Amino acid sequence: MREKIVAGNWKMNCDLAEMEELLGGLKNKAESIPSDVKLMVAPSFTNLYPAFQSTKETPITVVAQNMHQNENGAFTGEVSPSMLKSVGVETVILGHSERRSIFHESDELLAEKVNTALKHDMKVIFCFGEELKDRKADKHFEVVKEQLQNGLFHIEASAWKNIVLAYEPVWAIGTGETASPEQAQEMHAEIRKMIAEAFNQEIADQVAILYGGSVKPANAKEIFAKPDVDGGLIGGASLKADDFLAIANSY
Numbered sequence: 001m002r003e004k005i006v007a008g009n010w011k012m013n014c015d016l017a018e019m020e021e022l023l024g025g026l027k028n029k030a031e032s033i034p035s036d037v038k039l040m041v042a043p044s045f046t047n048l049y050p051a052f053q054s055t056k057e058t059p060i061t062v063v064a065q066n067m068h069q070n071e072n073g074a075f076t077g078e079v080s081p082s083m084l085k086s087v088g089v090e091t092v093i094l095g096h097s098e099r100r101s102i103f104h105e106s107d108e109l110l111a112e113k114v115n116t117a118l119k120h121d122m123k124v125i126f127c128f129g130e131e132l133k134d135r136k137a138d139k140h141f142e143v144v145k146e147q148l149q150n151g152l153f154h155i156e157a158s159a160w161k162n163i164v165l166a167y168e169p170v171w172a173i174g175t176g177e178t179a180s181p182e183q184a185q186e187m188h189a190e191i192r193k194m195i196a197e198a199f200n201q202e203i204a205d206q207v208a209i210l211y212g213g214s215v216k217p218a219n220a221k222e223i224f225a226k227p228d229v230d231g232g233l234i235g236g237a238s239l240k241a242d243d244f245l246a247i248a249n250s251y
């Protein structure tokens, strides 16, 4: 049985008070979520510690949106894996398309970040996905394969237990345009094939693959119903407790 995960990527939203309010709304009703669905939230760095403290007795897992590839040192403005772990954070999102495009994070850099996270025994939610021009040119499988091969497929087979994948087509992020459930299923099945070829079928069958890009209460059910979709990475709709819970309850 694969893990089912519904994760909220809060991006650069919510000051401390706003986050406490959002978390309050989630904590009140978190018990209503099916027990086999793991609920995760990714607040900003400044909110990680209060979020961790406030969710200790709840089923909510707090994860980071990014981290630096080095352990410590002269890297002004950056946050290391041990800093994350020291405030209770054991999972990190790496390779989000906004990190790739706005902050120029390359596959090579992401490969380093993945190594550092695994070395620290952290879980990684590894994001990737094609741009609209790639899909229009019918290159979406190729682009995704390259992102996976260059950023992730160098890991040891035994490290896959710490990996969750998040397929987020760039053209569907924050645009209101969702990949159809069929498009998500088609890509997720293809990703499993890529993993089976590069590693083995067992790993391919075990890894959770989340879909991200304009998931909302109105479309979550259809997307989550697809056999190779194991949950979602939710942006905008995770900023409202009721919407986020409705998505988590769509399983």
Ligand SMILES: O=C(CO)COP(=O)(O)O
Binding pocket: 009, 096, 168, 172, 173, 174, 175, 176, 212, 213, 214, 215, 233, 234, 235, 236, 237
């Ligand atoms: O980027 C996303 C999650 O990481 C998706 O964002 P939206 O749900 O706002 O499209």
